[in-house]
Amino acid sequence: MTTSDIPEPLKITEEHFLDTGTDVEAEIETEDAPPEIDRPWNPEQIRVNTKQFSLRNVLDMIEDESLELAPDFQRGRVWKPVQKSRLIESVLLQIPLPAFYFAEDTDGLMRVVDGLQRLSTIHDFVRGGEKQGFPLKGLEYLQSAVEGKRFEDLPAPWKRRIYNTQIVTNVIDPTTPADVMYDIFKRINTGGTPLNAQEIRHCMSKDRSRRILREMTFTAEFNEATNGMGGHIRMNDREMALRFAAFWLMGTEGYAKYAAMDSFLQRTTTVLDSAGEADARVDGLMSAFRKAMVNARLVFGEQAFRKWPLYSTGRNPINRALFETWSITLAAYEAADLEQRREAIVAAARQLMSRDYRYLEAITSSTGDVRRVRYRFEATARAAEAGK
Structure with missing residues (x-):
């Protein structure tokens, strides 16, 4: 041989x-690979409701466990300190955040599907979590006002601005079939690190x-x-x-x-x-x-x-x-x-x-x-x- x-x-x-x-x-997909089974979903099976929440409301939902940040899901918490701080800065500057996607089950419990990193960051900053909050660093526009401050150090008007921020959320109804829901998730999964x-x-x-x-x-x-x-x-x-x-x-x-x-x-x-x-x-x-x-x-x-x-x-x-x-x-x-x-x-x-x-x-x-x-x-x- x-x-x-x-x-x-x-x-x-x-x-x-x-x-x-x-x-x-x-895993590699070749160009001549046979297509997956064609699944022409009935549009009536796709049920997505658009709702608006304040960040205070969302954070309360996380605290009372009616909104789940996917436990055991560490991949959603890998942003660097500067990335996290600039998201908070965007909220303080009242720059609208991209829409979030939640999935609701038959018990009324909702899970974050798209926007997990953003909500995890905001929750860590405002409510502390395991990390007891984090100080803002590497800001672009608000250095003199809030650089180095944690949430508890912010003046009351800045705290209210965060709590009152409104976010647009698309909630996928639990009656949507699982395969349809999975396809929806794949289509909306376009973040910085999909x-x-x-x-x-x-x-x-x-x-x-x-x-x-x-x-x-x-x-x-x-x-x-x-x-x-x-x-x-x-x-x-x-x-x-x-x-x-x-x-x-x-x-x-x-x-x-x-x-x-x-x-x-x-x-x-x-x-x-x-x-x-x-x-x-x-x-x-x-x-x-x-x-x-x-x-x-x-x-x-x-x-x-x-x-x-x-x-x-x-x-x-x-x-x-x-x-x-x-x-x-x-x-x-x-x-x-x-x-x-x-x-x-x-x-x-x-x-x-x-x-x-x-x-x-x-x-x-x-x-x-x-x-x-x-x-x-x-x-x-x-x-x-x-x-x-």
Whole structure:
């Protein structure tokens, strides 16, 4: 065997956030990829009401928990001090803020969908929160008046100006179907640092699915298998756990019904949020997930869920498609069996990632294509049988 026998490797691109690598490989959509299922929504299903609130009213809603700033969602609080201060300066200058989007559920609870960073900043400044407020710095127009001051230090007229500021809010009615709501979120998601798909799902979801995914990604087994991925700043850890849950609950045939990863994962989120629908299976899901993570670490070590072709050096970012296929596949095996066949399985997997160009495409580009999903699961299952 020579290196000339091995196809030219596909380029691996790591996702970045704030100029820092996330240790997750970017998924690529090719121009000739088949389109997702066409979904011509009935306009009557889209119900969005426009309301106006004062900032005092909004802050009170946050305090009494009738408006939720997406708990566990740290990505929305990454603005630098100067960015935060200049938003407050804009409010003090009475510059109208862009419209906000809230989603209302059947219990009347509202969640912030678009505008989370802005409201989090205003809430931190006025009501303190965990950070006990922050001093204004780097202002452009009000340096002499309020530079260096916290909210409690502002003169009463400036405080009233903040409290009385009116914001325009588009509230998505709870009768809007979940898939329609998700599409609305994607369309309005145009801020300075747009939310990714899992962050949008997190904003839409209920506490139940959030708790399940958080528990999955904070297990020692997951973090050992992924080099400490739990608590990922872009929620890629939650997306990987959700992908496992989706294929574990519904399989590849269930995926074929939706034929698009976003729809498949959104449906799974709804299932996890339904107290009656998935109750009996959650314990089994957690057990299978832990087992899969232990087995992945046992077989692949630090290369688990990463492209590891022959003659490669170093360690590539985690690949989502490899995560879902190998985790689901390995969950069906016992550790003692895998330990005996480890070398054969690794060799078979590395051959796939070196010589099978169809497999490489299936884990690299247009990974939501049903044919590619099926092929990578089938090929992975064959590799897991190596050494028998």
